[in-house]
Amino acid sequence: MSANDSRIPLRCWAEINLAALERNLKHIRAALPSRLKYVAVVKADAYGHGLPQTAARLMHAGADLFAVANTTEAAALRELGPGWPILVLSAVLPDEDRLLAEYDLTATVSSAEEVERFNELGRRTGRPLAVHLKIDTGMGRLGVWHAEAPALYAKIRASEFIRLDGIFTHFASADSDSKFTRQQRRLFLETLRRLPGLDRQRLIIHADNSAGLETLQRRGSINAVRIGLLQFGILPHPSSILAAVQAEPVFSFHARVGLVKRLPRGSGVSYNRTYVTTRDTTIAVVTGGYGDGIPISCSNRAQLLIRGHRCPVLGRVTMDQTIVDVTDVPEVAVGDQATFVGRQDKEEITVTEFAKWAETIPYEILCSVTKRVPRVYRTTLGT
Numbered sequence: 001m002s003a004n005d006s007r008i009p010l011r012c013w014a015e016i017n018l019a020a021l022e023r024n025l026k027h028i029r030a031a032l033p034s035r036l037k038y039v040a041v042v043k044a045d046a047y048g049h050g051l052p053q054t055a056a057r058l059m060h061a062g063a064d065l066f067a068v069a070n071t072t073e074a075a076a077l078r079e080l081g082p083g084w085p086i087l088v089l090s091a092v093l094p095d096e097d098r099l100l101a102e103y104d105l106t107a108t109v110s111s112a113e114e115v116e117r118f119n120e121l122g123r124r125t126g127r128p129l130a131v132h133l134k135i136d137t138g139m140g141r142l143g144v145w146h147a148e149a150p151a152l153y154a155k156i157r158a159s160e161f162i163r164l165d166g167i168f169t170h171f172a173s174a175d176s177d178s179k180f181t182r183q184q185r186r187l188f189l190e191t192l193r194r195l196p197g198l199d200r201q202r203l204i205i206h207a208d209n210s211a212g213l214e215t216l217q218r219r220g221s222i223n224a225v226r227i228g229l230l231q232f233g234i235l236p237h238p239s240s241i242l243a244a245v246q247a248e249p250v251f252s253f254h255a256r257v258g259l260v261k262r263l264p265r266g267s268g269v270s271y272n273r274t275y276v277t278t279r280d281t282t283i284a285v286v287t288g289g290y291g292d293g294i295p296i297s298c299s300n301r302a303q304l305l306i307r308g309h310r311c312p313v314l315g316r317v318t319m320d321q322t323i324v325d326v327t328d329v330p331e332v333a334v335g336d337q338a339t340f341v342g343r344q345d346k347e348e349i350t351v352t353e354f355a356k357w358a359e360t361i362p363y364e365i366l367c368s369v370t371k372r373v374p375r376v377y378r379t380t381l382g383t
């Protein structure tokens with residue numbers, strides 16, 4: 001299906017450019033030291049891009065491993081095919097344990113209790129369970145506190161039915177505090193040195209998310225990266241190093257003009273009349289609202305593109321419709337494409353700009369596109 005496929009009229013849709021996704025992975029790889037493994041993070045339905053389509057394309061593009069949030073996502077990914085290691089990033093709940101074995105998943109380990117549970121599971125199924133040991137170097141979320149990592153590492157090694165496949169940490173402020181990130185990286189590398197008999201050839205050792213790449217120069221035994229946002233073409237923060245990767249946006253978000261009409265000066269627009277026209281105004285009523293994932297915080301703030309022009313949102317965003325000022329774009333007509341995120345001619349609204357209007361971060365925008373919004377996949381390499 002393509003965006004202009006007339007069999008399926010689209011009111012509000014997201015376009016996912018899989019060819020750009022593939023190019024992004026290749027560009028990221030090219031910017032990294034060679035022989036680094038690529039862990040593709042595809043949690044939360046691949047950041048709202050759609051798990052099966054996204055993961056299939058990333059497999060094709062040469063991802064080495066996949067990471068998801070939980071066993072449900074991991075099971076859905078495993079249904080696509082055997083072979084790719086799938087790392088479950090979040091804590092596994094005790095009643096989910098059996099899914100790890102059933103779907104051949106790799107669990108994240110942060111505690112002795114988990115080691116015991118997973119070892120028991122391995123014993124029951126007669127097959128060692130794969131794990132990555134996570135070390136907390138300052139994120140304060142999952143992971144064993146770094147000072148206690150050697151003890152947990154020893155416990156894993158002494159567990160007959162657990163196979164240690166990797167070790168990792170996670171940065172707390174990679175997009176805002178490179179000094180702290182360097183400190184976390186140093187602490188991680190120091191902690192690794194305190195783990196006896198560490199097989200650096202076999203183990204996958206990783207720390208960097210997208211923003212972390214900026215401080216990757218001193219990588220020690222780190223031999224993999226764990227990338228989400230950047231593969232979707234979004235910079236986590238302004239960064240010349242990350243910009244040099246030249247990742248292109250994969251996601252764009254569109255609706256249509258459903259009605260064009262004139263309102264006299266002094267008219268209220270939308271619920272609660274938070275905007276009152278200051279001149280005779282032509283409005284366009286666009287067929288997407290917070291029911292589609294346009295945050296209500298965009299009210300009176302966001303812009304969208306119609307016929308290549310930036311048109312300001314007037315008044316409250318409503319569940320199914322958003323109103324914009326098109327007084328200065330007289331050629332606007334019913335049926336026109338209206339772009340919340342994406343490019344029209346020379347104008348572009350990035351997820352980052354849109355997120356600023358919504359007073360949130362790009363990650364949340366992508367995760368908030370709702371179920372009723374069809375994802376339309378572009379697949380050819382040329383586009």
Ligand SMILES: *Cc1c(COP(=O)(O)O)cnc(C)c1O
Nearest residue numbers: 041089170209210226227228229
């Ligand atoms: C989501 C996530 C990532 C990916 O982060 P990006 O900033 O999207 O690259 C990496 N590691 C962990 C533990 C995560 O939860």
